[in-house]
Structure formats: C-alpha cells, structure tokens
Amino acid sequence: METISIGQYDLIYNAFSFTFATMAAATLFFWFGRSQVADAYKTAMTVTGLVTAIAAYHYFRISESWADAFVLSNGTVAASEIAFNDAYRYVDWFLTVPLLLVELILVMGLSRQETTSKAIRLGLLAALMVGLGYPGEISDTSSGRWLWGGLSMIPFLWIVYELFVGLSRSVDQQPESARGLVKAAIWVTVLSWAFYPVVFFAGAIGLEGSTATTVVQVGYTIADIIAKAAFGVLIFMIAVRKSEADMGRAKTA
Amino acid sequence: METISIGQYDLIYNAFSFTFATMAAATLFFWFGRSQVADAYKTAMTVTGLVTAIAAYHYFRISESWADAFVLSNGTVAASEIAFNDAYRYVDWFLTVPLLLVELILVMGLSRQETTSKAIRLGLLAALMVGLGYPGEISDTSSGRWLWGGLSMIPFLWIVYELFVGLSRSVDQQPESARGLVKAAIWVTVLSWAFYPVVFFAGAIGLEGSTATTVVQVGYTIADIIAKAAFGVLIFMIAVRKSEADMGRAKTA
Numbered sequence: 228m229e230t231i232s233i234g235q236y237d238l239i240y241n242a243f244s245f246t247f248a249t250m251a252a253a254t255l256f257f258w259f260g261r262s263q264v265a266d267a268y269k270t271a272m273t274v275t276g277l278v279t280a281i282a283a284y285h286y287f288r289i290s291e292s293w294a295d296a297f298v299l300s301n302g303t304v305a306a307s308e309i310a311f312n313d314a315y316r317y318v319d320w321f322l323t324v325p326l327l328l329v330e331l332i333l334v335m336g337l338s339r340q341e342t343t344s345k346a347i348r349l350g351l352l353a354a355l356m357v358g359l360g361y362p363g364e365i366s367d368t369s370s371g372r373w374l375w376g377g378l379s380m381i382p383f384l385w386i387v388y389e390l391f392v393g394l395s396r397s398v399d400q401q402p403e404s405a406r407g408l409v410k411a412a413i414w415v416t417v418l419s420w421a422f423y424p425v426v427f428f429a430g431a432i433g434l435e436g437s438t439a440t441t442v443v444q445v446g447y448t449i450a451d452i453i454a455k456a457a458f459g460v461l462i463f464m465i466a467v468r469k470s471e472a473d474m475g476r477a478k479t480a
Numbered sequence: 481m482e483t484i485s486i487g488q489y490d491l492i493y494n495a496f497s498f499t500f501a502t503m504a505a506a507t508l509f510f511w512f513g514r515s516q517v518a519d520a521y522k523t524a525m526t527v528t529g530l531v532t533a534i535a536a537y538h539y540f541r542i543s544e545s546w547a548d549a550f551v552l553s554n555g556t557v558a559a560s561e562i563a564f565n566d567a568y569r570y571v572d573w574f575l576t577v578p579l580l581l582v583e584l585i586l587v588m589g590l591s592r593q594e595t596t597s598k599a600i601r602l603g604l605l606a607a608l609m610v611g612l613g614y615p616g617e618i619s620d621t622s623s624g625r626w627l628w629g630g631l632s633m634i635p636f637l638w639i640v641y642e643l644f645v646g647l648s649r650s651v652d653q654q655p656e657s658a659r660g661l662v663k664a665a666i667w668v669t670v671l672s673w674a675f676y677p678v679v680f681f682a683g684a685i686g687l688e689g690s691t692a693t694t695v696v697q698v699g700y701t702i703a704d705i706i707a708k709a710a711f712g713v714l715i716f717m718i719a720v721r722k723s724e725a726d727m728g729r730a731k732t733a
Contacts, residue, residue: 259514263522
C-alpha cells in the first residue's frame, strides 16, 4: 500500500464506519417494515434487508482490515505488514448485486414463471458482471483494468436493456400509486450501478497513489449506500403502496 | 491530545459508557413500544429506535477510542500514540439528526406528499448543518471554529423556522390529547439542538486544554441523551395518544 496522509486514512476509515452503521440501521428498518406490507411483498422486504445485512458485515470487515493495514503513531500513518483486503467488496457484490435485482423483481409482483425466469437470468448476469470485474480490480496494469472492466460492461449493458425494455410492460401494469416509484427504482439501479465503472476506471486513467485509493474507496462506499440502502427505501415504499392498492381492490371487489 | 487529569479522563470515559447503556436501553424500549401503537405510527417508532441504536454503536466506538487514546499507569494518565477519533460524533449526527426530524414528521401523520417533501427538505438541511460544523470542529484556530460554526447556524435557523412556522398549522390539527406533547417535542428539538453550538463555541471563547475537552465531551453527551432518548420518549407518548384518539374516532364513526 502506497503512502497515505493521516487525513486520507481517517476519511476512509470514517467512511467505512459510517457505512457499517447505515447498512445495519437500514437492515433493521427493512425487517421491521416487513410486518407493514402485504404477504405478497414480505419476501421482497426480507431480501432487501439481507442485502444491507450482508453489506454491513462486509463493511465491518473492511473497516477492520483497513485499520490493520496501517500503523498509526504520533500523527503519522505508515503501511503495516498486512495488506488491505479489497476482495471483501467483490465477495459482497457477488452476493448482493444479484439479490438487488431479485428484490426489484419480487416487489413488482410478476407471474410466478416470469419471476423465476427473470430472477435467474438477471441474477446470473449480475454475478458474471461482478466476477469479470475482479481480475481488473487486482490487475497491476491499466490494460488489465481496461480489458476485464470492458468485459464486465457486457453483462452490465445487458442488465440495463432487460430493466428498461424487458420490464417495461410489467411497469405499466403496476398500480398507479406505485408506478412512479418503480420507474425511480429502475433509474436508481442503472445510475448508481453506472457509478461503479466510473470509480473502477478512475484507477486506469492517470489517478495514482493515495488519491486514487481515496477516490476508489470513498466512491464505492457512496455508490453502495445509494444502490443498497436508498434503493431499499424505494422498495419498501413500493411494497407499502402496492399493499394498500391490493387492499383497496379487495374491498371494492 | 493535551495533558488531562485522571479525574477528567475517568469522568469522560464513564459519561461515554453511561450514554452507551442509555441509548441501547432506549432502543429496546422504542422497538418494544412499536407493537403498542397503531399501524400509522409504527414507522415512526422504528426510526426512533434506529436513532438511538446508531448512537449506541457510536458511543461504544467513542468509548473504545477514548480508552485507546490514553495510557494509564500508576494513577497518572498520558496521551498514547493513537489520537481520539472525534469524527465518530459527526458521522453519528450526519445519520441521526436527519432521522430525528423524520421521526417527528412521521408521528405527526401529515399527508403522504407533505411527509415526503418535509422529510426531504428538513433532512437535507440537517445533513448540511452537521456537514458544515465538522471543518470547524477539527479547525486548529478559533477563527476557523467561528467561520464554520457560523455557516452551520444558517441551516439550523432555517430548521427552527420550519419547525415553528412551517409545522404550526399541522400542530393545530393534532388530536387535543397529543397537541401539547407535539409542541413539547418541537421545543425539546430546538432547545437541545441549541445546546450543541453552545458547547461547540466553548472551544472558541477562551476555554482551553483539558477543561475545554471535558466541557465539550460531557456537554455533547448530555445533549445527545436529551435530543435522542428523551425526545424519543415524547415521540412514543405522542404515538400512543394518537393511536387512542384514532381508535376513539373509528368507534364513534
């Protein structure tokens, strides 16, 4: 690990601790919220909380690994003998990114067959996207970063296509009170996910040393909070409104 | 960290430990209380408990960081090589202060549109207030403290205006049994929050060294207990009374 200033060390450590607290709080919020939605959306809320719970675990590990990677003494910071374990992020994404698509599909309430086929297809594409990114992340050369990062963009663009085109008919079938939120959830997915390659390629376009480390670590952290916790709040709001719409329909019928 | 007496070290450490226990106990109280209020107020109780849960996590971290920052031997206390991480407080406030306003808005039971718009506006103002305070807190000069502290007062005063003027019509629409408590909750917010700048500026008006550290640490701790745990008890009482009032109305109808 290259030299880093105490200010950068602290900023990154505090960003990790902040994200742990955010993810843990979000998890409890989603699991409490589970009792406030109709049965049809309870699994969506379970999965939404699982995503942030898995992220909370990894951010706890990441912050410990970060603290272990440096030795602080009298206001200076130096690399310790233990390398920072960046793989926690990829392990996390490998699990949580497919689940994020699953929670979106579950809250949309498609037919059982569509739910299964879309969850499997999108889940596999997401796992492939994360898996292809990792060799680029640990690559020492910027050509390695471009190669694997570029390959990883293929499943990403496929997912974007599936979300906007494949789900468009299902979006139109949502109850009116939830339709805007479902569209917002799709946009949050695409935009927050698009932020990851920006951070990823920051390591390939001249940014170097401790500045690159700071941009990459803080950047991924912000993207994770939006893609998992903020996205989860949208899923909860969709589930609440659809529960109300279903009840209204049941009363009128 | 400047020299500090063993009495001051102990007072601050015990204040942190006390606050951890208070926040953790408050969290359980609020989440147990969740089942005693009507559905409309359950999210308010979830968020009330989240605020104290996040604070409990940070007070645990703060007390550990405080212990690590000093070496005790033979009844004397000396600074260790590791600095006390004061940023935990700001990380905490950045998350919890917007949520405190959200719990107040949720328990008032405004229309969906008003709830969303007020929660977003007040939440962003609160995050801005905390974010502007931090550079002042870590500033070495008292002019830096005055500058950033002063800037931070702008969103604070805006929030005070929103609470007293923006919410006044909604306060009048509360059921009679809860109206006094809602007014009290607004006053507790404004008065306990006004206590933070008093502590903050104590570092800029001549108070120095270990006395300033003691005043700042114990002062923030007292303010946190009032603003989060005591305020949360008011939110719970409001939710209980409004649940009773809603039921009474449902019976008469």
